[in-house]
Amino acid sequence: MSAFARTDRSLLGQWWWTVDRYLLAGIGVLVLFGAIMVLASSPPIARNLDLDGMHFVIRHFIVLVPAAACLFAVSLLAPRGVLRLATLIFAVSALLTAATLFWAPEIKGATRWLFIGGQQLQPSEFLKPGLAVVAAWVLARRQGLEGLPLALLLVGSSIALLLLQPDLGMAAVVAAFFAAQLFVAGLGWLPIILLAGIGLGGLWGAYSLLPHVRERVDGFLDPTAEIYQVERALSAVKSGGLFGRGPGEGVVKFRLPEAHSDFVFATVAEEFGIIVCLVIVVIFASLVLRALWRLQLNPNRFVQLAATGLVAQFGLQALVNMAVNVNLVPTKGMTLPFISYGGSSLLAIAITMGMLLALTRRGARLEAIP
Secondary structure (H helix, E strand, O other), X not given: OOOOOOOOOOHXXXXXXXXXXXXXXXXXXXXXXXXXXXXXXXXXXXXXXXXXXXXXXXXXXXXXXXXXXXXXXXHOOOHHHHHHHHHHHXXXXXXXXXXXXXXXXXEOXXXXXXXXXXXXXXXXXXXXXXXXXXXXXXXXXXXXXXXXXXXXXXXXXXXXXXXHOOOHHHHHHHHHXXXXXXXXXXXXXXXXXXHHXXXXXXXXXXXXXXXXXXXXXXXXXXXXXXXXXXXXXXXXXXXXXXXXXXXXXOOHHHOOOOOOOOOHXXXXXXXXXXXXHHHHHHHHHHHHHHHHHHHHOOOOHHHHHHHHHHHXXXXXXXXXXXXXXXXOOOOOOOOOOOOOOOOHHHHHHHHXXXXXXXXXXXXXXXXXXX
């Protein structure tokens, strides 16, 4: 029996009867499984770093509380509220991302993190959802593709900031979700192919100019090369088999520093098996398809474009992380949404999915967008 009657006109009552509960349930499953995996994988990593065994577990749950609150609060918003929030997030995160070029310490060859009040923050994680919604508004407020020049300026400037850090993977995700938005906005195949060609040229330029990118790509293409992280991840996937070694029985977390974050999918494979990994893939795919199905029922152009950008970055981030874990693409420091340990990434993905839940609520199209 539902806690809210259909005639309940309160804010919570209206939210309950308009939000997509399938999307909400899928997110809840991922959050729960992520908590289990952080509990299972992070203690050995913390001890290897001379930290308390529960260090990462405590930090994850501390961040999980405001992340859940953000997801719920943002999902209550009407589309106009989503636009206002996204504009604020985009403006602040763009300024902070630019600040990383001057004040962020270099970590693993990149300047992506700021330390504010003793806490580590990656502003570019928040730049993505803000940019997706703002770019959608710029495209939707005019007929056809008249808003394209301004949208290209916003997206191009953001990509330039990311490349200067450098963060090629994040820049590629931004370019990819913007291409999806342009396709939905009505851009023809020929311009899309031309943009893809420009993107490939940019990747070649990054390969030529950035030593760490060249090293990763060469290692990926060379079958004789041994990349420690990838080798350990593949070994974990193989040893897990169909049903896994059992919860807590994996060994990759004792050998791989990122077994609780970037390579958590390999940890899942080792302890729970390929079957559970396939279930996770199905959950991510179902969330993306469910969101796209809800969008095609909504005639509002802004809602369609904004939600397309949000769901595209969510699906792409999950796809890239899982592909790295099974050596289908070169290594990239990208977390698995809601499952990996993380601070900035967990908060940012919670805001992203909160916006998506808000935009896919029944009646969202009735809200006028300026």
